[in-house]
Amino acid sequence: MDKRVTFKGWLLPLCLIAPQVFISAVFFFYPAGKAIWQSLFIPDPFGLSSQYVGLGNFEFLLSDPFYRQSFITTAIFSTLVTLASMVPALFLAVLADRLIKGAGVYRTLLIWPYAIAPAIAGLLWLFMFNTRVGVVAWYLGKLGYDWNHVLNGGEAMGLVVVASAWGRISYNFLFFFAALQAVPKSVIEAAAIDGARFWRRFFTIVLPLLSPVAFFLLVVNIVYAFFETFGVIHTITAGGPQQSTTILVYKVFSDGFVGQDLGSSAAQSVILLVLVGLLTVIQFKYIEKKVHY
């Protein structure tokens, strides 16, 4: 049953994909190529001279135990951010979906945090958990818990995860909510008549139907955790204490833009590029098989 529509000739299809190819070339292939080229050199910051080192930058990085540790930190961080932003979003979407009155108000309120820039969100959470003046830290102190993310790596990680995931919950909520609305009511009603209770209906009918959206969000959120969270980390912990919140992309930023080490920074970008490419391939190859469209 081949329903494929084919074009006659080449000109029209080429014209149609040209804008997409052009955008990819300018914003992806050119910078990525430049990064690969730069990763083979140790340049001085002013661009006055450059030493060709071959794969020297990669050797330097991969022989550094702190850099290797950063992979583990990144894995923990992105897993936690993805979970912490998707699970509550789904929960909230399910609740909002069951509302009969005022759904619009809840929806709007739940979307607000998405409008806040990561660095600002970072500052807000930092103020709340400030070890001296933070509201939350103060209440924790009252309960006998001595909050100190400045020295405690686990607490610092928790804080950057929450601050990164918070705004993201809204984004995920939107998608889940829209997907829930698209679940056919007739199927749910049929199950209800057969005596299936809410949670049973949710796990056997709704969740499988949500899987395409959930898969999309999984990919998008992992990319977010990998690339877009450095503003939060920069404002809250700057990678510390010790290196407990130094994720890969933060190290790219700090080595390149604070340390002026452009060679190492470019090599790290290339490693990150390969890593995310691999992750996406794995996601599409294995996880997507479990997704029902």
Add this chain to the structure above:
Amino acid sequence: MTPKTLGVFLAGTAILSPFAATAQTEVLFWHAFTGRLGELLAEQVDSFNASQDTYVVVQSHKGNYSETLNAGIAAFRAGEQPHILQVFEVGTATMMAAEGAIVPVYDLMETTGAEFDPTAYVGAVAGYYTTSDGRMLSLPYNSSTPVLWVNRDALSAAGIDPDVDLTTWDQVGTVLDQLAEAGSTCPMTTSWQSWIHLENLSAYHNVLFATKENGFGGLDTELSVNGPVQVAHIQAMGDWAQEGKFIYAGRRNEGGANFRAGECALFTESSAGYAGINAEAEFEFDVRPLPYWASVDGAPQNTIIGGASLWALEGHEADEYAGVAAFFNFLSSTDVQAKYHQDTGYLPITAAAGEATREAGFYEENPGTDVAVIQMTTNEPTGNSKGLRLGSFDQIRGIIDEELEAVWAGDKTAQEALDSAKARGDQLLRRFEQANG
């Protein structure tokens, strides 16, 4: 922008425009100052512009120190660099190595034929920005040095004489014990741990922070932060941290908030903290010289500076450089410099400015404001205490911060942490040597 400042701004442009028509030479000055410091800088620029009509300096703010340096570097790569760039002291080696991007001050003064007497500058300040053979590379602008701030009320409350001698770390240790016993939640805190407790500690005890005269002698320098003096000090601090006598607040100047709120009794911080502490502290405070370990021979030597200097960048016309030289000389003139020293708490860059401040009776009216000056200038700097010149220094400080945090948290001993800091820092120094060799 409020209507009032907008009005002033419009009036200002209206006044300036006829001058522009007579083709004054424009000199661009990029800096990292905001708030009060930004206002004072603008004031200096305005009075320079008003003092003559050949040149006009145009100042613009480019973010914090790191961002300003980045903006300067990016602009240079694009051929749009300003004439003058404010660079913090840790960026000195980066700038110095960039031959072809910078015009050293001695060279600038020579080629423009401007008046220039290198001996007029305070050695302990200018030395940081001067080559081993005495040639000044950049003009020191804002320089400070770490001192010990004391909350006198907190000492009294703990039953300690507020005039207690805090000259040495042993004496400080005793006072910390007493404070802890009296139930203080924060006997001592610090800002800028690497700058104060390793870089300055080394200079103050006349030991090297890095080989080759702290990097002044060449790019093939290695860290020597794991020497016995540094290890002993960091171990003592680590022990105090474990006992709750030293409270770590963060890598930058986060501890300042704790001290200014009256929570902490002792605070090691830059002498330039004066303005903030004076404005906010609702308690009696005083300034003491940074403590030292009496058991170390040669201590106290002198402390070193932190802050920023002004670099002239390559790629402009000769008459514009004459304007840069004139502006640098204006900043170094005694009146301007003395006023800046008194307004900000930064160290005077010329001996004459310090002298003028003393004669005006400023130190008597504001006790403690001369502690930093005395601490820096009592002894002639040695090869160990002229300053630091290390490539990738910003990142090396980051590494030191990480390792020190491991000590404060009790995860590592001082020896382990400093050995690791040396090994990791040396790798970055080798890369910098490779990039600039």
